[in-house]
Amino acid sequence: RNRYWSDRGVPGPEPELLFGNLRAIWAYDRPRALVLKEWTKQFGKVYGYLSGQRPMWVISDLSMVNEIFIKRFDNFYAHANTELQGEDTPNSHMAEARGAHWKRLRTLSADAFTNKAMRAILPTIKTSAREIVAHVEKQSGAEIDTQRYLREYTMDIICKSVLGMDNCKMFENKMVVWSSEFFLKPLSYWVFSLASLFPALRPVWKISFVASSLFIDVPLLPLIRDIRKIVQERKKRKDAGEPSKDDIIGMFLDAESNEVDAEGKGKNKLSIDEIVANCKLFLLAGYDTTSITVSRVIHFLANNPNIQNRLMEEVDDVIGNEDYDLEDIGNLSYMDAVIKETLRHHPLGSGFTTRECTEACEIGGYRFEEGDSIIADTWSLQMDEEIWGDDEEEFRPERWLEDATVDRAAFLAFGGGPRICIGMKQALIESKVVLIELMKKFTIEATENTNPLKMVGTFLVAFEHVNVSMKKR
C-alpha cells in the first residue's frame, strides 16, 4: 500500500492497493468534484488522495489557495496535467504548456479576447442566440432538455468564431456529438484510469485513447483531423493572397511561422501544430462549459420565479425591444449576479483548477515538493460559511450586488491568478446574450421532470437532463 500521505501526516481517504483512491473518483454518475467535496467534509480543508499512484493535494483553505494560485505563481506555474497529457511538447496547447511556452501561447492568444474582439464576435453570438430561440419556439411550451439546445448554441458560436465554419447549422453539427463525448462520457475514464495506474506507458494509452474512437461511438480522430484540415485549407488560401478573416484561425494565422527553435517551438509566432492544438482547446474549453452554465441558470430560474421576474424586468428595462451592444450588456447587473451566483453553486470546471508544484516550498505549515499535484476544491470553498455567511446554501444573486465584505477571491469558478480562464469574458457575454433573447420571449417553468437534477461527468460536472418548459410571454 502506498503510504505517501500517511508518512507525511496529511489526512485523506484510505488508498487501495495499486488503485489508490482511483475507483472512488472515476465514475461518470459520480463526478470527481462532488466526491472531493464529500471528502473535504470528512478530512478538512487540506488533505491528500492518490489517483493511482499519483498523489493529489486537495485544498479549500482560502489563504493557501491564494498563495498557490496567485502569490507564489513562480512555484506553481503549471497545470497538473493528466497522465494522458503528460509533459509540455511542441504540440501542446495553452492549458498543457508550461513556463515560457505557456506565456508565449497565452500572449499570442490574448488578442482573441479583448473588448475589440468581443465587439467583433457579438453579431455572431446574437445570430446564434436568435436561431436557438427560434428552435425553442417551435416546441410551443412543451418540455425540452435545455442542455441539448444550449450545446447547439455554444458550438455554433465556436464553429463560426474559432473555425470560420460560416455554413454550420444547428442540430446538424457533428462537432456537437463528438465534443460532448469527449469530456463527459465514460470513454475518457477507463483510459485515464489506466494512465493513472501505469503512467510509464503513456504513449500506449495516448494511442489507445485516439484509436478507441474507431471502435466505440467517440470519433475523436475525425474531430482532430477536421480541425487540421480546416487550418491547412485556411493557410493555403492565405498564402494565395486571400485577405485574412476576422476569426480566431485568421488571427492565429497572422501570427503563424514555420521558424522553430532548437526545441521545435515557434519563436515569437505560432507553428501550424500549435494553431491546431489551440483551436482544439478553444473548441473543447469553450463549448460545454458555457452550455452547462446557462442550463444551470435556467434550472435555478425555473425553481425561483421571483428571481426570474426580477431578471425579466431588468431585461425589459435595459434592453426592451431595441438592439443592444456590449455596453448595454454590461448594464445588466442583476443578470451578472444571477450568473455568478449560479457558478458559485455550480463551479462546473473545477477539475481544471489544478497546479503542479514547480519548485519546492512551504505554505501554511505544509511542505510542497517539486512535482506535487494540487487541485482546489472550489465546490467547498464557494460554499464555505466562514466566507459567504450563514446563508451560503441559498441561491441569492443579491449577495453580488451588496457591499462586498465577502472576499471575492473565494470565487474560483474561472480559476485564479495569471492562468485564470482566458475565455471568461466571452463565456459571460455568450451566457448573457442567450438569456436576454430567452427572457424577451419566454417564461421558464418547472415541469415534473425538472427536479431533482442528476449530475454526471468526469472533468466537467454536467447534468443528465435539464428539463423545463418555456412558455411564450
Ligand code: HEM
Ligand atoms: C462558463 C464557462 C467557463 C468556465 C466555468 C471555465 C472555467 C475554466 C477554469 C476553471 C479554468 C482553469 C483556470 C486556472 O487554472 O486557474 C479555465 C481555463 C481555460 N479556459 Fe475556461 N471556462 C469557461 C469558458 C471558456 C471559454 C468560452 C473559452 C474559450 C473560448 C475558455 C478557454 C480556456 C482556456 C484556453 C483555459 C486555459 C488557460 C491557461 O492555461 O492559461 N474557457 N477555464
